[in-house]
Amino acid sequence: MRFKSILAATGVLAILAAFLASPAFAQQANPPSGTKPVCANCHEQQHTSIMLTAHGAKNDANGSMCQTCHGDASAHLKDPMASKPPSPFKKGLPAAQKDAVCLTCHAGNRHLVFWESGKHAKNEVSCSNCHNMHGKPGNVAVAPFTTSFRPNESELCGTCHQPIRAATLKPSHHPIIEGKIKCSDCHNPHGALTPVMLRAETVNQQCYSCHADKRGPYVFSHPAVDQSCLSCHNPHGSVYAKLLNEKLPNLCQDCHDVARHPGTVYGGAAGFTCPPGATTDPTNAACFNKAPGAFNTAVNTRFIARACTNCHNAIHGSNAPGNRGQFLLR
Numbered sequence: 386m387r388f389k390s391i392l393a394a395t396g397v398l399a400i401l402a403a404f405l406a407s408p409a410f411a412q413q414a415n416p417p418s419g420t421k422p423v424c425a426n427c428h429e430q431q432h433t434s435i436m437l438t439a440h441g442a443k444n445d446a447n448g449s450m451c452q453t454c455h456g457d458a459s460a461h462l463k464d465p466m467a468s469k470p471p472s473p474f475k476k477g478l479p480a481a482q483k484d485a486v487c488l489t490c491h492a493g494n495r496h497l498v499f500w501e502s503g504k505h506a507k508n509e510v511s512c513s514n515c516h517n518m519h520g521k522p523g524n525v526a527v528a529p530f531t532t533s534f535r536p537n538e539s540e541l542c543g544t545c546h547q548p549i550r551a552a553t554l555k556p557s558h559h560p561i562i563e564g565k566i567k568c569s570d571c572h573n574p575h576g577a578l579t580p581v582m583l584r585a586e587t588v589n590q591q592c593y594s595c596h597a598d599k600r601g602p603y604v605f606s607h608p609a610v611d612q613s614c615l616s617c618h619n620p621h622g623s624v625y626a627k628l629l630n631e632k633l634p635n636l637c638q639d640c641h642d643v644a645r646h647p648g649t650v651y652g653g654a655a656g657f658t659c660p661p662g663a664t665t666d667p668t669n670a671a672c673f674n675k676a677p678g679a680f681n682t683a684v685n686t687r688f689i690a691r692a693c694t695n696c697h698n699a700i701h702g703s704n705a706p707g708n709r710g711q712f713l714l715r
């Protein structure tokens with residue numbers, strides 16, 4: 386076993402060595418002066434940072450690739466100081482003008498189909514706000530995907546979307562900062578016709594794409610779940626467990642009347658009773674007795690600390706027979 390892996394490792398090394406010695410690699414790492422783009426003589430940093438990325442790959446001696454983005458540089462080459470290329474990426478220029486350059490080649494990309502209708506294009510966010518064409522100054526990166534986005538996607542998005550960034554740092558959060566899922570798993574930063582540029586057609590479809598077990602169909606479904614996962618969950622993060630919008634039982638009692646689970650049993654517990662006078666105070670919705678004597682309104686059932694899901698634990702839907710299923714019980 387051990388011998389085998391040593392053999393394998395040697396094989397890999399041999400292939401690597403052969404590749405390093407091959408003319409193809411030598412040319413990339415050290416282009417002979419004839420093929421080195423003319424621009425590289427003066428813009429060394431911009432050249433090395435882009436050379437091994439998807440964009441640099443097809444460059445030639447005239448710097449044609451450089452010029453597809455920066456525009457015709459023939460005058461610039463004659464007298465670099467007197468004339469600069471039209472380079473549309475300068476700060477202050479309209480985003481649409483910068484983006485048009487990129488879109489000449491990328492308009493057909495399936496991810497970019499709805500760029501124009503996306504929130505980013507409509508709010509002056511341009512391609513180069515997210516994509517780093519030349520790598521960071523002093524950090525000449527030649528790894529693959531350098532053009533895709535600056536290192537950590539959620540940090541990039543978080544620079545502009547501070548509240549969302551803050552949410553992802555809350556105790557219960559989708560594992561975004563851990564790098565298990567990305568903002569772009571749910572959103573298409575390039576635009577989509579859906580609300581908040583979701584990749585899927587609806588919120589629930591988006592959630593099902595990973596939480597397939599919640600899709601059902603169930604014999605007994607919970608209408609709140611069918612309507613939207615967001616009735617109960619925050620997609621980014623929450624101070625309450627399991628990304629819930631509120632703690633139990635308040636969450637459930639936003640929709641469910643307490644009447645069917647009368648709180649009489651707890652009536653004696655001082656902390657759970659309404660303060661004296663509250664039952665006749667119309668501003669106190671939880672305790673106000675609209676129909677005097679009709680029901681035990683002396684008890685503030687709304688805030689009784691019952692964990693609804695101890696019993697109703699099939700909260701997303703149930704296939705259990707009879708009452709158990711119907712009432713989403715365990």
Ligand code: HEC
Pocket residue numbers: 423424425426427428447448451452455458461462465466469470472475
């Ligand atoms: C002989 C040296 C030289 C060569 C060759 C050269 N440049 Fe330049 N380039 C300069 C100088 C000098 C500047 C001005 C720098 C400054 O003002 O900070 C400049 C500026 C630029 C700018 C910035 C324009 C702006 O508005 O700030 C771009 C883009 C650029 N060059 C692209 C190119 C491209 C593309 C090529 C190859 C087709 C090229 N350069 C070839 C010397 C050169």
Ligand code: HEC
Pocket residue numbers: 422424425428431432435440441444448450451452454455472474475513516517518519520
């Ligand atoms: C895919 C498009 C693209 C290609 C190809 C490209 N650049 Fe750039 N370049 C940009 C963008 C966008 C900027 C603006 C700063 C940034 O986002 O990194 C920029 C910035 C620059 C700058 C700094 C001046 C400025 O306007 O900020 C120089 C100089 C430059 N590029 C030269 C080159 C040279 C030389 C090449 C070829 C080796 C080249 N670029 C290839 C897109 C490109």
Ligand code: HEC
Pocket residue numbers: 484487488491494496497500505510511512513514515516533534538569574575
């Ligand atoms: C708000 C940030 C943001 C903006 C603005 C943005 N992108 Fe992207 N782009 C990303 C992210 C994030 C990815 C990686 C997505 C992934 O991993 O699925 C990406 C990926 C890509 C890809 C690779 C897609 C593929 O086929 O794999 C291309 C091409 C691209 N972007 C081009 C552009 C162009 C062109 C623009 C401007 C018209 C642009 N992007 C604007 C964030 C952005």
Ligand code: HEC
Pocket residue numbers: 438439440453454486487488489490491512513516518529530531532533534
């Ligand atoms: C001359 C055509 C051309 C222009 C102009 C151009 N690109 Fe590209 N780009 C390509 C090609 C070719 C690829 C590699 C194939 C692909 O991924 O589609 C690529 C790849 C990419 C990728 C994916 C890189 C990766 O590592 O996966 C991104 C992101 C990207 N381009 C963004 C941009 C942005 C932003 C601009 C404008 C500043 C731009 N491109 C301008 C031709 C171009």
Ligand code: HEC
Pocket residue numbers: 504505508510514515538541542543544545546568569572574580581582
């Ligand atoms: C340069 C700043 C900037 C960056 C970086 C940025 N955004 Fe945005 N984003 C905006 C602006 C501005 C808007 C439009 C105003 C708004 O709705 O907040 C927006 C809107 C959105 C929306 C739509 C919100 C709505 O209400 O419809 C989503 C979703 C979004 N961005 C996701 C992302 C993701 C994901 C990333 C990282 C890949 C990202 N953004 C990176 C500035 C940015």
Ligand code: HEC
Pocket residue numbers: 539542543546549550553559561566567568569570571572581588591615620621
């Ligand atoms: C699990 C899927 C998912 C992930 C991952 C995700 N989002 Fe969202 N995002 C949503 C949904 C669903 C909404 C709609 C929320 C609503 O309508 O209340 C939303 C709303 C938004 C909005 C607009 C609403 C607002 O509150 O401003 C922005 C901006 C946004 N997300 C950015 C991001 C960023 C940035 C990241 C990464 C840090 C991210 N999202 C990660 C699903 C997700």
Ligand code: HEC
Pocket residue numbers: 557558559560565566567570571588591592593594595596614615618619620626627628629
């Ligand atoms: C890209 C995949 C993906 C998508 C889409 C997604 N999730 Fe998640 N979700 C995860 C992962 C991964 C976890 C962490 C699971 C773990 O830690 O075991 C998780 C965990 C959760 C948790 C439990 C959190 C906790 O604290 O234990 C809830 C609740 C949740 N997701 C709800 C949603 C909702 C609602 C949506 C739709 C807005 C959604 N998810 C969309 C991947 C996803």
Ligand code: HEC
Pocket residue numbers: 589592593596599600607609610611613614615616617618627629694698700701
């Ligand atoms: C009626 C409120 C409600 C709705 C709507 C809802 N959930 Fe939940 N969800 C909960 C509660 C409560 C918990 C915590 C259960 C527990 O702790 O026993 C939970 C837990 C979860 C968990 C983590 C535990 C597990 O069962 O895997 C995931 C994932 C989850 N929900 C996904 C979803 C998705 C996806 C949707 C939309 C299809 C959704 N939820 C809609 C109330 C809801």
Ligand code: HEC
Pocket residue numbers: 607608609616617633636637638639640641693694697700711712713
């Ligand atoms: C967004 C509103 C909403 C929220 C929040 C909500 N529900 Fe529901 N729930 C409903 C609706 C609507 C029905 C269907 C009622 C009907 O069929 O009469 C329902 C049905 C039920 C049923 C089955 C009742 C029956 O008569 O069949 C149970 C049990 C239930 N919910 C428990 C809970 C629990 C526990 C929570 C908190 C984790 C919760 N619900 C949160 C809206 C909600």
Ligand code: HEC
Pocket residue numbers: 634637638641645646691692693694695696697708712714
């Ligand atoms: C001790 C277990 C238990 C707890 C805790 C519990 N329930 Fe129930 N719930 C049940 C049982 C059992 C039923 C079926 C009742 C019946 O047969 O009348 C039920 C029925 C329901 C119904 C359907 C009643 C109707 O009117 O059709 C709703 C809605 C409901 N519960 C919501 C909740 C909410 C909200 C909480 C938390 C505040 C909660 N339950 C806590 C056991 C429990």
